Amino acid sequence: MPSSVMPRWQQLATMPETSFYYHxxxxxxxxxxxxxxLNLYIRRKRVRxxx
Amino acid sequence: xxxxxxxxxxxxxxxxxxxxxxxxxxxxxxQGAAQKIFYIHVPAAWVAxxxxxxxxxxxxxxxxxxxxxxxxxxxxxxxxxxxxxTVVLITGPLWARPxxxxxxxxxxxxLVSTLFLWFIYVAYIVxxxxxxxxxxxxxxxxxxxxxxxxxxxFIHLSVYLFATMHPLPIVGKPSSPSLPxxxxxxxxxxxxxxxxxxxxxxxxxxxxxxxxxAAMATAGHDA
Numbered sequence: 001m002p003s004s005v006m007p008r009w010q011q012l013a014t015m016p017e018t019s020f021y022y023h024x025x026x027x028x029x030x031x032x033x034x035x036x037x038l039n040l041y042i043r044r045k046r047v048r049x050x051x
Numbered sequence: 052x053x054x055x056x057x058x059x060x061x062x063x064x065x066x067x068x069x070x071x072x073x074x075x076x077x078x079x080x081x082q083g084a085a086q087k088i089f090y091i092h093v094p095a096a097w098v099a100x101x102x103x104x105x106x107x108x109x110x111x112x113x114x115x116x117x118x119x120x121x122x123x124x125x126x127x128x129x130x131x132x133x134x135x136x137t138v139v140l141i142t143g144p145l146w147a148r149p150x151x152x153x154x155x156x157x158x159x160x161x162l163v164s165t166l167f168l169w170f171i172y173v174a175y176i177v178x179x180x181x182x183x184x185x186x187x188x189x190x191x192x193x194x195x196x197x198x199x200x201x202x203x204x205f206i207h208l209s210v211y212l213f214a215t216m217h218p219l220p221i222v223g224k225p226s227s228p229s230l231p232x233x234x235x236x237x238x239x240x241x242x243x244x245x246x247x248x249x250x251x252x253x254x255x256x257x258x259x260x261x262x263x264x265a266a267m268a269t270a271g272h273d274a
Contacts, residue, residue, distance in 0.1 A: 018085035018149040025088045025145040026069065029095070029138045033065070033248065036134045037058070040255045047262045 061251040064244035068237070076237040088146040090237055094245035095138040096165075100203050102132030102249060103172065107200030110193035122189040123264075125196050127256035129175050131249055136169045151216055160209040161217040164202060171199035 072090040079086035106125045113121035143162070144154035156162060175195050182188035210219050221229050230238065 018083040021145045021149050022084040022087050025142040026073075026091060028141050028145075029091045030065075030069065032134060032138055032141075036131075036252065037062075037255075040252065040259060044255065044259045044262060047259065047266050050266065 055251075055255075057247075057254055058251040061244065061247040064240075064247050068241045068244040071240060072237050076233055077231070079234075082150055085146055085149045088142050090241045091245075092139060092142040092146060093238065094241045095135045095142065097242055098245050098249045099132050099135040099139055099168075100207075101246070102128045102135060102253075103168070103196075103200045103203060106132065106172075106175075106196040110196035113189065113193050119185075119189070119264075122193070123257055123260040124253070125193065126179060126260055127253045129172050129192075129196060130256055131252040133169065133172045133176065134252070135245075135249065136165070136172070140166060140169060147216070156216055159215050159217060160213040161206065161215050164206045164209055168199065168202045168206060171195070171202065175199065 068090065072087055076087065076090070078084060106129045109121045109125040109128065112118075113125065143165075148154050175192055178195060179188055179192050182191055209215065210217050
């Protein structure tokens with residue numbers, strides 16, 4: 001295992017403060033993609049319905 | 052309800068990538084969980100560059116052959132590129148805060164030039180909404196689309212040309228990638244799945260533009 005990789009047994013116990021930013025970044029990014037996908041769906045639906 | 056295969060496959064690929072990044076990719080020893088932002092930040096930057104490069108190519112060919120389909124593709128790709136650049140500009144500072152100790156540095160050329168790229172393509176979208184004539188709108192936005200993409204090589208090279216906090220590329224560098232195999236595989240998977248998501252978004256946005264233009268033509272307006 002490369003030295004830059006931490007064994008799995010250590011993973012849960014380390015650096016909890018950085019996991020906040022990790023969870024926040026994933027939540028925002030996936031929220032943006034899902035929101036844009038929904039936005040496209042609604043815009044297409046409105047055009048098809050003639051609104 | 053008809054289910055399109057491309058958005059479905061893209062969504063499943065993205066969900067699979069996130070699950071792999073979260074549960075099956077090891078933590079980096081010094082940065083901890085924050086390093087996993089890498090798997091959404093880097094693909095978003097790659098897709099943003101791809102999107103704007105394709106805007107420039109489609110715009111250049113449009114100015115030559117004047118085919119409205121190219122203008123609609125450029126319009127679609129620019130909007131999707133702005134979405135991905137927004138993700139880059141949010142996930143980057145969230146990664147920087149625990150590692151660099153700050154969200155943003157105004158003197159950092161990589162950061163500020165990426166923000167500038169975002170502003171240019173937001174201006175592209177605003178320009179499209181501001182010009183009434185379809186021919187003029189297509190021409191003006193094609194020129195802006197080409198000029199904006201000139202920033203891409205500058206942004207890529209900025210980490211070599213200027214003192215910056217942003218790290219140098221670790222996968223695309225001239226020597227071999229310095230990522231462990233499990234991390235490299237997750238990165239490659241994320242590049243693939245977010246590129247697929249880009250094509251799904253652009254396809255949907257293109258069809259929206261076609262349907263919108265057809266509806267406007269039916270209503271008697273210029274599309």
